[in-house]
Amino acid sequence: MKRLIFILSFIFALQSFAGEQLFFQGNSEYANENYSTAISLYDSILTKGLESSELYYNLGNCHYKTQDWANAIWHYKKSLQLEKKENTLHNLELAKLKIIDRIESLPQLFYKKWWNNLTQLFGTKTWQILTLLCIGFVVLLQLLNQYKSLKNKLILNILYPTTVVLLFITHNSHTQNFVKKEGIIFTSTVIVNSAPSINSTNLFSLHSGSKVEVIDEIGDWINIKIANGNSGWISQNSIKEL
Amino acid sequence: MKKLTLILCLFCSALLQAQQLKVAADKNPAIVGEQIVIQYKIDTKGQNFKSPNFKGLKVLSGPNPSTQSSYSFVNGKSQKSSSTTYSFYLKAVKEGTYTISPASITVKGKKIQSKAYSLKAVKGNKKNKAQQKVLSDNLFIKVNVSKRNIVVGEQILVTYKLFTRVDLHNTELSSLPALNGFWAKDLEASSRFKRDVVDGIAYNVATIKKSVLTAQKSGELIIDPMKLKCSIRIQKKRNNRDPFANFFGGGYNVQEEFISSKPIIIKVADLPNPPPNFKGAVGKMSIKSSVDNTSINANDAITYKLTITGTGNIELIEPLDIQFPEDFEVYDPKITDRIFEGGKKRSIKTFEYLLIPRYKGNYSIPSASLVIYNPKKKQYETKKSSKHTLTILASKNNEQETGQASQQQVRTEQKDIHYIFTGGNLQEIKKRAIDQKLFYILFFFPICLLILLGIYNRIVGKTDTSSNDWKNKKANKIALKRLKTAQICINNNDFDGFFEEIEKSLWGYFADKFKVASADLSKETVSTYFKSSAIENAVESKFIALLDECEFARYAPASNKNAQMDAVLSKAKNIIIEVETALK
Numbered sequence: 001m002k003r004l005i006f007i008l009s010f011i012f013a014l015q016s017f018a019g020e021q022l023f024f025q026g027n028s029e030y031a032n033e034n035y036s037t038a039i040s041l042y043d044s045i046l047t048k049g050l051e052s053s054e055l056y057y058n059l060g061n062c063h064y065k066t067q068d069w070a071n072a073i074w075h076y077k078k079s080l081q082l083e084k085k086e087n088t089l090h091n092l093e094l095a096k097l098k099i100i101d102r103i104e105s106l107p108q109l110f111y112k113k114w115w116n117n118l119t120q121l122f123g124t125k126t127w128q129i130l131t132l133l134c135i136g137f138v139v140l141l142q143l144l145n146q147y148k149s150l151k152n153k154l155i156l157n158i159l160y161p162t163t164v165v166l167l168f169i170t171h172n173s174h175t176q177n178f179v180k181k182e183g184i185i186f187t188s189t190v191i192v193n194s195a196p197s198i199n200s201t202n203l204f205s206l207h208s209g210s211k212v213e214v215i216d217e218i219g220d221w222i223n224i225k226i227a228n229g230n231s232g233w234i235s236q237n238s239i240k241e242l
Numbered sequence: 243m244k245k246l247t248l249i250l251c252l253f254c255s256a257l258l259q260a261q262q263l264k265v266a267a268d269k270n271p272a273i274v275g276e277q278i279v280i281q282y283k284i285d286t287k288g289q290n291f292k293s294p295n296f297k298g299l300k301v302l303s304g305p306n307p308s309t310q311s312s313y314s315f316v317n318g319k320s321q322k323s324s325s326t327t328y329s330f331y332l333k334a335v336k337e338g339t340y341t342i343s344p345a346s347i348t349v350k351g352k353k354i355q356s357k358a359y360s361l362k363a364v365k366g367n368k369k370n371k372a373q374q375k376v377l378s379d380n381l382f383i384k385v386n387v388s389k390r391n392i393v394v395g396e397q398i399l400v401t402y403k404l405f406t407r408v409d410l411h412n413t414e415l416s417s418l419p420a421l422n423g424f425w426a427k428d429l430e431a432s433s434r435f436k437r438d439v440v441d442g443i444a445y446n447v448a449t450i451k452k453s454v455l456t457a458q459k460s461g462e463l464i465i466d467p468m469k470l471k472c473s474i475r476i477q478k479k480r481n482n483r484d485p486f487a488n489f490f491g492g493g494y495n496v497q498e499e500f501i502s503s504k505p506i507i508i509k510v511a512d513l514p515n516p517p518p519n520f521k522g523a524v525g526k527m528s529i530k531s532s533v534d535n536t537s538i539n540a541n542d543a544i545t546y547k548l549t550i551t552g553t554g555n556i557e558l559i560e561p562l563d564i565q566f567p568e569d570f571e572v573y574d575p576k577i578t579d580r581i582f583e584g585g586k587k588r589s590i591k592t593f594e595y596l597l598i599p600r601y602k603g604n605y606s607i608p609s610a611s612l613v614i615y616n617p618k619k620k621q622y623e624t625k626k627s628s629k630h631t632l633t634i635l636a637s638k639n640n641e642q643e644t645g646q647a648s649q650q651q652v653r654t655e656q657k658d659i660h661y662i663f664t665g666g667n668l669q670e671i672k673k674r675a676i677d678q679k680l681f682y683i684l685f686f687f688p689i690c691l692l693i694l695l696g697i698y699n700r701i702v703g704k705t706d707t708s709s710n711d712w713k714n715k716k717a718n719k720i721a722l723k724r725l726k727t728a729q730i731c732i733n734n735n736d737f738d739g740f741f742e743e744i745e746k747s748l749w750g751y752f753a754d755k756f757k758v759a760s761a762d763l764s765k766e767t768v769s770t771y772f773k774s775s776a777i778e779n780a781v782e783s784k785f786i787a788l789l790d791e792c793e794f795a796r797y798a799p800a801s802n803k804n805a806q807m808d809a810v811l812s813k814a815k816n817i818i819i820e821v822e823t824a825l826k
Contacts, residue, residue, distance in 0.1 A: 045668065052666045053666065057662065061659055087660040090660055091659040091660055094658075095659075129676075131681075132681070135685055136688060146696075146699070170681070174678050
């Protein structure tokens with residue numbers, strides 16, 4: 001058993017080493033402005049089953065340089081899912097300026113904004129671990145309290161509400177990162193229909209690079225919603241889900 | 243009377259005569275293909291002339307109005323007359339009889355109509371045709387185009403030449419060629435006639451028009467024909483009977499002819515894969531830059547001159563993008579050009595920038611680049627000007643160059659994306675979160691455990707001493723509440739009041755606890771109630787002892803009052819706690 005674990009971990013280490021090699025090769029190709037070669041190198045890392053926010057970021061940059069804005073945005077978004085970085089946000093903003101659609105997002109109430117910012121402070125996993133640690137502490141202290149009266153109950157009094165808040169944050173973070181499906185439009189022009197059929201009324205059109213939220217799916221059709229609150233149906237193959 | 247009538251009639255007829263619109267043709271019957279002039283004449287001034295309908299006849303020109311007025315003074319009588327003639331130049335294409343509908347004109351508010359005119363056109367005899375042929379051989383416009391297959395932005399030189407072997411009296415441009423899709427620039431053309439021999443025949447040749455055309459769009463562009471009205475002088479046949487006329491060379495007939503050039507099709511191709519920084523310069527050019535001074539003081543002016551020389555559509559070149567240093571104040575360039583033959587000959591265009599450096603230091607102006615399509619080589623060329631390095635010295639005027647006032651914020655313009663990350667830990671895909679179900683199980687499991695434990699304690703742990711802790715606490719609270727006023731008495735050193743208070747509290751507590759009426763309160767009832775509630779005897783005796791002590795203390799003054807008070811208070815507290823615990 002030990003040996004098996006050792007071998008498995010060795011294989012993984014080997015693979016990640018190979019991945020790193022590819023990553024550095026990609027970097028040098030990028031430096032030489034051979035963007036398409038860099039893309040294929042980076043992509044081969046992804047096919048090995050490895051990823052990192054930096055990898056997605058670099059891929060986004062390559063696509064940006066080859067003026068493939070939709071792909072660039074998709075990769076930047078992917079990178080942001082793993083880790084929030086200043087550079088990624090900056091580049092994403094620039095890439096968004098290049099696409100055709102300029103969707104004004106609905107203004108959010110200040111507390112909602114704060115709440116979202118708080119949620120996005122860490123990844124879902126971090127929040128989950130934090131919450132579990134908190135509840136562990138609470139239970140531990142409570143048990144201690146039953147057998148030996150605690151003199152200082154301040155910690156418990158703080159921990160109770162913290163745990164509740166953390167639970168909400170974790171839930172929110174999970175919905176935002178895993179339940180809520182988002183996608184980037186990859187076809188150059190998509191007509192958004194009012195119902196999932198070609199004969200239905202055309203509501204508006206979207207162009208490649210725009211971000212949509214997937215609300216529902218029926219067969220090949222998906223119900224999408226854009227940042228300004230409009231929604232409609234488009235065919236599934238016109239977007240690439242994040 | 244008869245005479246008068248006659249005179250009046252004559253007068254009227256004269257009046258009528260004056261207000262007639264007369265129509266006349268210069269020849270009737272006319273010959274097919276020949277030019278016919280039809281004139282409408284009225285002897286007064288008229289307005290609002292309406293052209294007739296020349297069915298089947300080709301109108302070459304017209305209506306061409308001309309007004310004549312004369313003033314005569316005969317035998318002391320002055321006479322004024324004026325007439326207006328509207329002439330049409332027509333051409334019959336086919337033989338036959340043509341009816342020209344009446345024309346109309348308004349004179350003094352009255353509409354006057356001409357008669358309908360019938361014109362006969364006959365086939366010309368051979369001689370006439372030959373004459374026509376001779377004319378077209380002897381008088382024609384030839385269009386010269388330097389190139390017929392070009393690309394967008396390329397220039398061609400178009401020359402219109404009039405070849406003639408006849409005696410030209412006058413020429414007049416009737417319609418200018420429309421140049422759709424071209425940017426045209428007319429060049430100076432000398433209309434003086436020169437002798438030129440074509441195929442052994444000598445012609446008088448004049449360049450009527452010369453222009454440089456720059457193709458603006460792709461496709462087949464047509465240069466429309468140019469129409470020219472020529473007046474030809476034809477010598478009259480010698481009249482043997484008139485020696486004077488023979489002597490002076492005889493008279494001339496002036497014949498008017500319309501000639502036009504042939505339309506020309508120019509094929510304009512699109513530029514092959516233009517590079518992104520290509521701005522439409524086509525031709526053969528070179529670029530040069532110069533700076534009048536490479537080392538000056540801050541706040542003094544430098545002139546940066548960019549010169550483009552060569553052939554092509556130089557005139558259409560816009561100012562180039564030059565990345566001047568951020569600390570330079572740059573003014574819009576002064577553009578001067580000397581274009582020869584619209585760029586067909588070597589021309590020059592200069593952009594003169596006025597720069598004012600604001601801070602001292604070493605700066606460099608990068609080279610300006612211009613992408614040109616060379617139609618001869620059929621490829622794009624990038625021409626670069628030279629790079630200039632400038633040394634700016636401190637300002638002479640001692641302005642606060644580095645002072646607070648002129649301090650400059652570092653400008654960060656969002657122009658390009660950040661560079662790639664060169665490192666980073668690769669990890670396996672899909673390990674981004676604990677499964678939400680598992681998370682909830684992990685979260686609620688300890689809570690459930692805690693709740694279960696609590697329930698278990700409720701049911702099983704009544705006898706458990708450890709679980710009695712909180713009951714003690716409650717008893718303690720009750721005791722403290724009861725003895726609150728007694729505590730106040732201690733603080734006030736009220737000795738008598740204290741013991742009274744303690745007694746009262748104890749009785750009160752007992753009465754409340756066992757629901758005894760205040761009238762029944764006695765030491766006997768205490769023992770009976772205590773016994774019925776299965777309270778130990780020790781507690782009962784302590785309770786009664788304390789009551790006794792209080793009673794005693796109230797009447798027997800003690801030496802150390804304070805110590806006694808404290809002791810009694812703690813005793814009372816204990817007894818209440820003990821009763822409370824025993825009752826639970």
